[in-house]
Amino acid sequence: MKLTTMWKDALGSLIKPAATQRYPFVRREAPEHLRGQLHWDPSACTGCGLCSKDCPADALEVIVLDKKAKRFVMHYHVDRCTFCAQCVASCRQGCLDMESDEWELAALDPRTFDIYYGNEADIASILDGSTEEEAEPAAAG
Amino acid sequence: MNTLRAVIALLFFPGGLFILFAGMAYEWVDRKLIARFQNRIGPRWFQPLADSIKLLAKEEVIPTDVNAILFVVLPVIALAGALASALYVPIIGLEPSYSFSGDLIVTLYLLSLLTLCTGLAGANTLDRFSLVGATRALTQMFSYEAPVLLALLGPAIVAESWKISVISEYAKSHWLIITQPIGFLVAVIGLMGKLEMPPFDAPEAETEIVAGALTEYSGRGLALFHLGKSVELMVGLTLVTAFYLGGVANPLLFFAKTLMLLVVVAGVQSLLTRLRIEQTVGLWWRYGALLALAQFLVMIAYEGVA
Amino acid sequence: MQSQQGNKFTIPIGPQHPALKEPEHFEFNVDGELVTGASVRLGYVHRGIEKGTENRSFVQSMYLLERVCGICSHVHATAFCLGVERLAEIEAPPRAQAIRVLVAELERIHSHMLWLGVGAHEAGFDTLFMYSWRDRETVLNLLEDITGNRINYSTNVLGGVKCDIDREQAAAIRQGLDFLEERTTHYLDVVTSDMMFLRRTRGVGVMTYDESQRLGAVGPTARASGVARDLRVDAAYAAYDKYPVNLVTETAGDLEARFVVRIKELFESFRVIRAVLDDLPEGDLTTRMPRRVKEGDTISRVEAPRGELFYYIKSNGTDTAERVKVRTPTLPNMASVLTLAVGHQLADMPMILVGIDPCFSCNDRMVSVKGTLDSQCWTWEQLRQYGIEYYR
Ligand code: SF4
Ligand code: SF4
Numbered sequence: 001m002k003l004t005t006m007w008k009d010a011l012g013s014l015i016k017p018a019a020t021q022r023y024p025f026v027r028r029e030a031p032e033h034l035r036g037q038l039h040w041d042p043s044a045c046t047g048c049g050l051c052s053k054d055c056p057a058d059a060l061e062v063i064v065l066d067k068k069a070k071r072f073v074m075h076y077h078v079d080r081c082t083f084c085a086q087c088v089a090s091c092r093q094g095c096l097d098m099e100s101d102e103w104e105l106a107a108l109d110p111r112t113f114d115i116y117y118g119n120e121a122d123i124a125s126i127l128d129g130s131t132e133e134e135a136e137p138a139a140a141g
Numbered sequence: 142m143n144t145l146r147a148v149i150a151l152l153f154f155p156g157g158l159f160i161l162f163a164g165m166a167y168e169w170v171d172r173k174l175i176a177r178f179q180n181r182i183g184p185r186w187f188q189p190l191a192d193s194i195k196l197l198a199k200e201e202v203i204p205t206d207v208n209a210i211l212f213v214v215l216p217v218i219a220l221a222g223a224l225a226s227a228l229y230v231p232i233i234g235l236e237p238s239y240s241f242s243g244d245l246i247v248t249l250y251l252l253s254l255l256t257l258c259t260g261l262a263g264a265n266t267l268d269r270f271s272l273v274g275a276t277r278a279l280t281q282m283f284s285y286e287a288p289v290l291l292a293l294l295g296p297a298i299v300a301e302s303w304k305i306s307v308i309s310e311y312a313k314s315h316w317l318i319i320t321q322p323i324g325f326l327v328a329v330i331g332l333m334g335k336l337e338m339p340p341f342d343a344p345e346a347e348t349e350i351v352a353g354a355l356t357e358y359s360g361r362g363l364a365l366f367h368l369g370k371s372v373e374l375m376v377g378l379t380l381v382t383a384f385y386l387g388g389v390a391n392p393l394l395f396f397a398k399t400l401m402l403l404v405v406v407a408g409v410q411s412l413l414t415r416l417r418i419e420q421t422v423g424l425w426w427r428y429g430a431l432l433a434l435a436q437f438l439v440m441i442a443y444e445g446v447a
Numbered sequence: 448m449q450s451q452q453g454n455k456f457t458i459p460i461g462p463q464h465p466a467l468k469e470p471e472h473f474e475f476n477v478d479g480e481l482v483t484g485a486s487v488r489l490g491y492v493h494r495g496i497e498k499g500t501e502n503r504s505f506v507q508s509m510y511l512l513e514r515v516c517g518i519c520s521h522v523h524a525t526a527f528c529l530g531v532e533r534l535a536e537i538e539a540p541p542r543a544q545a546i547r548v549l550v551a552e553l554e555r556i557h558s559h560m561l562w563l564g565v566g567a568h569e570a571g572f573d574t575l576f577m578y579s580w581r582d583r584e585t586v587l588n589l590l591e592d593i594t595g596n597r598i599n600y601s602t603n604v605l606g607g608v609k610c611d612i613d614r615e616q617a618a619a620i621r622q623g624l625d626f627l628e629e630r631t632t633h634y635l636d637v638v639t640s641d642m643m644f645l646r647r648t649r650g651v652g653v654m655t656y657d658e659s660q661r662l663g664a665v666g667p668t669a670r671a672s673g674v675a676r677d678l679r680v681d682a683a684y685a686a687y688d689k690y691p692v693n694l695v696t697e698t699a700g701d702l703e704a705r706f707v708v709r710i711k712e713l714f715e716s717f718r719v720i721r722a723v724l725d726d727l728p729e730g731d732l733t734t735r736m737p738r739r740v741k742e743g744d745t746i747s748r749v750e751a752p753r754g755e756l757f758y759y760i761k762s763n764g765t766d767t768a769e770r771v772k773v774r775t776p777t778l779p780n781m782a783s784v785l786t787l788a789v790g791h792q793l794a795d796m797p798m799i800l801v802g803i804d805p806c807f808s809c810n811d812r813m814v815s816v817k818g819t820l821d822s823q824c825w826t827w828e829q830l831r832q833y834g835i836e837y838y839r
Binding site for chain 1: 503504506507508509510511574575578581584588591592593594595596599601604609610633636637640641642643644645733
Binding site: 178179180181269270273339340342343346347348349350351411412413414415416417418419420 | 456457458459464465466477480567568569570571572573574577578581641643644646647792793794795796797
């Protein structure tokens with residue numbers, strides 16, 4: 001039995017820098033395998049939709065514009081994603097990948113959480129469509 | 142002229158504003174030191190001030206079924222007691238602004254006022270955590286009060302006076318920590334018990350009874366209790382330093398001495414586990430009181446022989 | 448469990464209380480400082496997870512079940528994967544099984560160190576709390592390095608694992624373990640020799656062997672009372688037969704013994720992880736997993752950091768489970784808290800409660816709702832609607 005056992009730690013800490021990290025000012029380097037934001041590479045995608053089927057959080061939508069011409073758009077909801085990497089494991093073509101250095105994803109504007117990957121013209125056509133869809137009920141009401 | 146001096150002493154220096162800010166500074170040092178002992182960064186220098194301002198600005202919720210007058214007045218009395226005691230002790234090594242023979246006893250009672258008010262405040266509300274906290278606070282008070290009194294009477298006896306200024310004058314030439322080590326120990330630990338610092342924080346053990354007697358307090362009342370505690374920390378450190386660590390001296394040296402004492406107190410706080418209330422009581426009556434008494438007897442015997 | 452009668456002085460702990468990090472309601476009847484009766488009300492964090500699995504495919508359910516517990520998420524996924532793989536009559540490759548063991552043991556280190564800190568905090572020894580949590584960062588960083596997430600690692604997929612261990616990672620793990628081993632030795636010294644800390648743990652909350660059997664305690668809580676039961680030893684799953692674990696038991700049954708058992712288990716975990724790294728089988732990480740799982744039911748049991756974790760899985764031949772039943776180790780241990788509480792000081796309550804390493808949200812599996820429907824069987828939609836109505 002000793003009166004105190006941690007005095008060495010305590011005294012040692014007086015001369016050591018604090019273990020607390022001053023986060024927004026100092027960033028720890030992200031490890032290589034960190035699961036950050038998802039990225040989609042359209043070149044090999046077959047539009048099979050397995051990724052979105054297996055996603056536990058409904059964070060992925062594969063929008064097929066023209067299956068033959070391989071015109072797909074990937075709609076990714078960052079705010080729903082749980083970074084489980086199931087989609088990466090499900091995709092047989094290896095189209096999906098998670099970036100280790102994009103992990104500060106918090107934002108004030110909810111629109112930043114809606115990410116569309118794919119051909120810009122295709123995205124534009126989808127966005128037009130969706131705004132029209134939204135506009136319709138508003139006009140009716 | 143005299144009234145002006147009294148007003149200044151009460152409102153600005155050494156009482157009033159000065160002691161409030163100094164108390165907060167000591168509180169910050171205490172918190173920072175504990176954080177450093179635990180390898181954390183700890184609060185920035187203005188944190189206690191910011192806490193107080195925030196609390197003072199907030200709404201004070203008065204629970205139903207309490208005596209509202211008591212609820213409001215108790216924190217004021219607690220703080221007033223602590224502030225008043227500052228007038229009789231040699232703050233930062235200066236002569237106390239008021240003194241009369243017997244002021245030691247008065248000061249000790251003024252310092253106990255805070256605990257008494259805390260206990261009453263707890264008993265005043267119907268909250269069950271407050272009631273348990275109040276019981277514990279008062280129990281703890283009864284356990285440390287006597288040994289601490291004995292510990293502070295030691296210097297009084299050798300200085301042959303009940304006057305704080307005389308005792309600290311005497312202590313200037315006699316480092317009483319050497320002749321009365323047990324008294325010093327009991328006084329320091331008693332101070333920690335009074336301030337409900339760990340390991341004597343059973344009355345406000347957050348993992349058991351939330352915030353103890355002050356659970357129902359918010360806003361202004363809470364701020365005043367906290368300020369009272371900060372002031373007591375400073376007054377208590379000053380008293381122990383003046384009695385045991387070489388009495389009043391040049392302010393800088395005196396300040397350094399109180400800081401050293403604070404380092405020790407912070408170390409004890411961070412290294413020891415909280416005692417259960419019955420363990421606290423046992424500790425004080427079984428060891429504290431007996432040791433203080435033993436030293437007391439030795440001293441009296443010595444005086445008698447000499 | 449025990450009802451409160453008369454007008455006794457009752458101290459409520461929870462659902463909101465600084466001692467509890469999760470909502471649960473305890474009532475302690477006290478006489479002065481002495482506790483004379485205890486009761487608990489569970490069910491504040493029921494999340495309908497079991498029901499939720501009935502609407503998700505097996506693949507998706509795994510991630511849902513992983514969220515039963517934030518601290519021991521990997522064992523939940525492992526238990527589910529092992530069960531579903533057995534139903535589908537496949538087996539994950541040896542390398543995958545070894546990595547499952549590795550991550551499970553890292554998770555155990557993370558969980559036990561977290562508990563050590565919480566236990567110290569409840570006792571009012573914040574310095575130990577701060578240091579043990581500081582050191583826990585090491586193992587969290589290792590897990591992040593291996594899996595990509597700090598908690599809810601999602602290491603498993605049905606039929607294997609997602610992450611591999613390369614040479615660099617192995618070296619990093621070994622380095623981390625060396626540091627942790629040194630610190631753990633120190634903590635063992637602290638909990639067995641710190642006089643003030645022992646005053647709060649030694650001889651407090653003693654549960655004898657017989658009592659622990661009668662109350663059905665599991666995990667480290669039972670092992671501290673001398674019950675030699677550990678699924679990693681008794682019914683080795685995944686790759687535990689290849690990397691055997693030595694059973695750690697203590698006989699005293701008090702809080703100190705629970706601290707000691709958990710800390711000694713840390714040393715076992717270090718040893719097992721090193722064994723895995725020394726002898727990691729080569730090969731694939733996954734096997735092909737059919738989407739539809741054959742009809743049948745199975746029981747899957749694993750040793751979570753808190754004790755035995757039990758899964759019952761029933762498949763009806765589709766890609767969705769017919770029924771998943773989860774029993775987490777906190778539930779069987781809860782009875783011991785209520786029994787041990789009586790006769791102790793109020794100040795010991797948080798310690799005794801934390802001594803079983805409770806995880807309330809894991810625990811809250813079932814609530815009986817007195818609803819408007821006569822039927823015992825509710826659909827997901829009805830439950831959702833009920834929830835919306837209830838909280839309106
Ligand atoms: S990482 Fe998981 S949650 Fe995120 S998109 Fe992929 S499958 Fe969905
Ligand atoms: S799983 Fe792969 S190939 Fe299939 S839709 Fe998703 S990204 Fe494309």
